[in-house]
Amino acid sequence: xxxxxxxxxxxxxxxGDNSIINCAYSNSASDYFxxxxxxxxxxxxxxxxxxxxxxxxxxxxxxVLLNKTVKHLSLQxxxxxxxxxxVYFCAENTGDYKLSFGAxxxxxxxx
Amino acid sequence: xxxxxxNPRHKITKxxxxxxxxxxxxxxxxxxxxxxxxxxxxxxxxxYFQNEAQLEKSRLLSDRFSAERPKGSFSTLEIQxxxxxxxxxxxxxxxxxxxxxTGELFFGEGSRLTVL
Numbered sequence: 001x002x003x004x005x006x007x008x009x010x011x012x013x014x015x016g017d018n019s020i021i022n023c024a025y026s027n028s029a030s031d032y033f034x035x036x037x038x039x040x041x042x043x044x045x046x047x048x049x050x051x052x053x054x055x056x057x058x059x060x061x062x063x064v065l066l067n068k069t070v071k072h073l074s075l076q077x078x079x080x081x082x083x084x085x086x087v088y089f090c091a092e093n094t095g096d097y098k099l100s101f102g103a104x105x106x107x108x109x110x111x
Numbered sequence: 112x113x114x115x116x117x118n119p120r121h122k123i124t125k126x127x128x129x130x131x132x133x134x135x136x137x138x139x140x141x142x143x144x145x146x147x148x149x150x151x152x153x154x155x156x157x158x159y160f161q162n163e164a165q166l167e168k169s170r171l172l173s174d175r176f177s178a179e180r181p182k183g184s185f186s187t188l189e190i191q192x193x194x195x196x197x198x199x200x201x202x203x204x205x206x207x208x209x210x211x212x213t214g215e216l217f218f219g220e221g222s223r224l225t226v227l
Contacts, residue, residue, distance in 0.1 A: 034216075041216030043115070043202055044154065058204060069144065089153045097206055097216045101153025 010106045013084075019077040021105045023090035028071060032093040035064060035075045038104070039086045045090075047075070077107075085109045113137060115219035115222045116188045117203050124193055136205030143186050144216065145178055146202040149170065152194040154202055158201075160186060161208060193226045 013019045025033070026068040036044035048059045050066050050073070057064050063076040077084055087106050091099040116135040125129050136143045142161050146154035158168045164182035172178075173195075180186040185211070190197055200221040 007181065041220070043204075043220050045218070047213050049215075068150070091153070094156075096159065096166070096208075097142070097204075098156045099146075099216070102152065103156070106154055 008105055010108070011101065012108045012110060013080045014110050015080060019075075019080045019084065019107060020063055021075045021077075021088050021107065023075075023102055024081060025071050025073070025090075025092055027092065028068075030092045030094075033064070033066065034091045034093065034099065035062075036089045036101075037048060037084075037086045044089060048099055067074075069079065080107075080109050082109050082111065093095050112172050115202075115203055115205055117219040117222045119222060120220065121223045121225075122174050123227065126195060127192055129191045130193055130202045130224060131187055132201050132203075132224075134186045134205075134219060136185070136199070136203070137207075137217055138184075140205035140207050140217070141183070142206045142208045143180055144204040144206075145186070146204065146218075148200040148202055148221070149198075154161065157188075165185030174182050190224070193224075198224055198226045 009044055011026045034049040035047040037047050038044045048062050048064050050057045050064045051082045066073045087104040089101045089104045119131045122130055133179055145157040147157055148154040151200040156169050157172050158178050160180040161219045163180050175191045178188045200223050202221045204218040206216045
């Protein structure tokens with residue numbers, strides 16, 4: 001079936017460097033995507049979203065890029081901090097926030 | 112605390128027993144969602160409500176699962192005759208639906224179920 005997935009299950013980043021987390025999706029009709037951060041023992045926390053009529057959206061230290069041609073989106077985190085260590089999920093909104101999540105990328109920030 | 116509240120946070124039960132989880136959404140939110148998350152995986156949609164009406168149930172929600180939101184505020188998720196495969200984190204989320212657009216989804220901390 002159509003689903004959202006992530007390229008790499010883990011990512012190790014040096015503190016202060018930029019992080020890039022990738023996600024591929026297969027449903028070409030998808031029109032809304034969201035990135036979530038989940039820390040151990042906690043629920044997912046909204047980071048940033050993007051609609052299909054946009055290619056790029058920026059937040060505080062985060063940028064989401066959407067490439068509809070290859071059905072790929074990425075999350076860039078600038079100047080990665082220890083508090084950024086978590087599991088990151090991309091999710092596709094199939095309608096009314098019935099979200100389809102990928103498996104997640106575990107980001108570990110090295111001091 | 113004005114966030115989404117879930118109880119209990121942890122539940123250990125024996126196979127065949129019934130369990131019930133409760134979710135208290137953010138007070139002004141009219142939509143409430145249940146998701147299930149197994150270890151190493153992303154959350155999977157189970158069901159959702161608008162006020163007291165259950166709008167959709169996923170095929171993941173077998174007949175042993177039932178969810179209610181009787182007064183359009185808190186919700187309960189009951190699992191009857193639990194199986195080991197039911198072991199997971201059950202996440203509740205809420206949002207404020209405003210017609211053409213759905214507001215951001217806020218998740219609770221989850222209720223972790225372990226079936227022995």
